[in-house]
Amino acid sequence: MPRYNPNRLYKPSRRTICTICREETKEKTSDYYPHGPRFVVADNDTRASPDRITSDGQLWYHQSCYEILASSYVTAEIPIKKKIREFYQAITPIYPVPKHQRRVHESMREGLLFSEHAKGLFEACFSQALLRRLPEEILCTILEYVGRCRYLMVLGETRRLLDQWRISCEDNYGHERASTSKHVFLTRIGYRGVSYISKISNVPFEKPSDEGFPGEMLSLPPNTRRLLVSKDHMGVRDIRPIVDGLELSADGSPWYEVLGEPNTSLNAEIEVSYNGLFLRDVWSTATDRDSKRGSWSIPCPPYVKPWNVEYIGNRARSWLHYTQLDGGVKGLTVCCWHYRNIGFHSFTRLSADYRSFVSHMKQQYSPRYLTWMYFPINAGESITDIRTLNGGTLHTYCASSGPAIVVETSLHRTVTFGAYVPPKAASSTQLGSQMGPHQSRSLLRSDDGAISGLFHNGSNPLSPYITEFGAVCDPRRARERPEQIASAEQYPYPIPLVTSDLHYDEWYMTKARLEGLISVQFCQDTTRVHYPCIGLLLHYGDGHVESLGQFRWDLIISDRIPTPIRVEISHDMVRDRFIPYIGAVETLPPFYSLGGDQWHEWKNIPQHGVIVWWTNPKMGDQIALYNS
Structure with a gap:
């Protein structure tokens, strides 16, 4: 069997991600991006160097993104290579982000409506203050037309986070402990429409966070048993106490983790890990950190x-x-x-x-x-x-x-x-x-x-x-x-096993009885060649339903086809091998012929016995009939 490497499946190469705008590109081998050549920050120059370096330890970015960022530093010093690398690591997700959770439109919104550095670009066109007063529907339409604009991303989100990170770097960051028996203070930071915890401590924070206030207090009632930690790919969103008789609801986070034991009072130290921007992890004791209870998709595991x-x-x-x-x-x-x-x-x-x-x-x-x-x-x-x-x-x-x-x-x-x-x-x-x-x-x-x-x-x-x-x-x-x-x-198996690349091709099998079958619905995948029928939904006289093959409700689902039925077994030639697929399903006509050729043939489905549907992504679909 092939070896499964999670990094190969999920983790994109750093060469395909711009360090500054954090946008991916589909080009992996070309020396040029659509908006300019690929550059790396040199040790002896704060500007972009055209030298091509293939080491994974280097930082790649668009030339235009660096020029946009550098133009925003009029009086302040442009970040050097070491700082850019550390900043990139601070904003790198804990795990690869699904596309539906990236919320890139929120980055565009920040640059368009709130960025002081992007404000000068629009002065001749509109006012940010007036634009913020528009209804949400109109703003969404404007953002759709704007698309992914690097000016807005770099001058808005990137510049704000970079400034906030440089302020946070003046303090020591890494690991810290806070006692739950004392007052617990925390600061927050906004990122793409989501509020994250940035720091946590028993001492009030003197420096204001990017939200403009010194922090908030984490209220822990005396009967607190455990803590519920909400988190996602960037870090910890919230920490809430769990008390007896109160069931916490979901807050929109994809993952939740419970800290502490259910039958004991929470009177321990909270150990946290943060990187200057986001609180990455939190655990209540050393045993909690080593435990294997994991995170859940629901707040009450x-x-x-x-x-x-x-x-x-x-x-x-x-x-x-x-x-x-x-x-x-x-x-x-x-x-x-x-x-x-x-x-x-x-x-x-x-x-x-x-x-x-x-x-x-x-x-x-x-x-x-x-x-x-x-x-x-x-x-x-x-x-x-x-x-x-x-x-x-x-x-x-x-x-x-x-x-x-x-x-x-x-x-x-x-x-x-x-x-x-x-x-x-x-x-x-x-x-x-x-x-x-x-x-x-x-x-x-x-x-x-x-x-x-x-x-x-x-x-x-x-x-x-x-x-x-x-x-x-x-x-x-x-x-x-x-x-x-x-x-x-x-x-x-419907056919003898075929070996390729030193492993065997296996099959998926679904089956159903044919007695009592009154109608079927087929599922058609129009994204594939020949628009094949990939599966059937079977309806019986007693009201129950079975499924054969593959079935996806977001594809084309036919109306009910009354029995008796027949299916068309078609073939496609792929690499000198016939690959079967189901071409059509229809009610058995009163007068018909079983004729066909090497590419298409009809198979009548009886009204007794068992039907088995075999599926293999590489070798096609097979239908077999059994008497019992």
């Missing part, structure tokens, strides 16, 4: 029993995303990449959250190898068991990419999220004795309550795929148990 979690590899501090399973959830959407699970989403409707989830997955990974699995959860249906599959081998010397996650429901339905490796007994004609067994483990015990949620670290910005997955059980509700155990999946 659930209680998790040790056996309800599966770890792949070494356990480490995680960024855990929580998926609530309630009555409004209609299904689970799982995104896979290179045969591994990378994200879960509880689908309720085609909402902004769903579109954001899809967009985030596509931005973080190559869309070419993404696979979207959808598992409907019907009315009155509940998840009864969750198992993980590890350790399967496709070959004596080649392990399965795994792990896969198997979900079973009260309607005796099962689905495998992740690459499916057929059991040894089902693959005798293909792999023989080379197929190794899986190691299956249930995340639930007999006394666990109903499953109320799932969590995983697929949204962890420092992990390329899910390495921690678990279930949250509600002890107040009994878990429904099926009257019979779901049958083991015994389906061989």
Whole structure:
């Protein structure tokens, strides 16, 4: 299997980021940017030097950005190379930022409306004071027309942060401790429309922050048990006390971390780490810093029993995303990449959250190898068991990419999220004795309550795929148990395994019974060649729904097609190999011919048995039919 390097997946090269405007460029090898050549700050010159230096330790920036910044220093000294490097490190995110969280328009807004250094550029056109009085809708329209203007970014946000950072550098910064038994003071700094904590101390700050006040006091009631820390890619947004009987709400931060123990009073030192601009991290004691409870996507993390979690590899501090399973959830959407699970989403409707989830997955990974699995959860249906599959081998010397996650429901339905490796007994004609067994483990015990949620670290910005997955059980509700155990999946691969680049291509498998099927809907991806049908949604006479192949609700979804149906199996030639795909789905006509050619053929779908849909991002789609 290919090796997964998180830095290669997420972390962009410093050569592609301008140190001053912090904008990325798609050009990686060219010596020139669209707005001028690439330059590096020289040791003996505060101006730009045209010497090309390929060392990763150097600072790259646009020539125009440096000239804009230098022109704003009329009386003050232009920052030297060392200071620019330290400033760049201070504003570098803790982890790579998803595009929907970069908020570049807020940087444009600051330069347009509030920057004193950019004020002179607009004096002949308009007044910033009058512009700030315009309605928000008009301001947004103006910013859309302005686009990403380097003048506004450099003279506004960059210059303000650089000045604030130079003032903060006069004080020692790094690590500091503050006792929660005393008054705790903090200062804030604004960055792209978000307020961040800049410093924290038991001593009031004498120097004003960029907001114009000496700081604020962190109020800690006497019955404070723990602290809730809100944070994101830049640092800590807020610190709030957790007291008995009070449940804190979300404040818009992507991550939350709880410090302290639930049954003891908080009477310890807070140790913080900051860099002159942002408070990067905070922990209450040395044991807290070494603990592995991690950060959550919700402000009130659930209680998790040790056996309800599966770890792949070494356990480490995680960024855990929580998926609530309630009555409004209609299904689970799982995104896979290179045969591994990378994200879960509880689908309720085609909402902004769903579109954001899809967009985030596509931005973080190559869309070419993404696979979207959808598992409907019907009315009155509940998840009864969750198992993980590890350790399967496709070959004596080649392990399965795994792990896969198997979900079973009260309607005796099962689905495998992740690459499916057929059991040894089902693959005798293909792999023989080379197929190794899986190691299956249930995340639930007999006394666990109903499953109320799932969590995983697929949204962890420092992990390329899910390495921690678990279930949250509600002890107040009994878990429904099926009257019979779901049958083991015994389906061989549709074609013999193909090796390439010293690893095996694995398949995703979804299945459904055909008895009682009354209609189907297909999902069509118009962004791909030939506009293929990538999956089906199956509707049954008893009202329940199944899914085959891939299914994304933001793509084209057809109207219901009544049964009986037939599907068109088409082929495309890629690198001297036929790649099958589903070209069309239609109701079986009363008079038809099964004719076709090597590129297109029709397959009739019976009204009994089992249909299995195999998906492989590199090898296409296959449909297989079984009598039982």
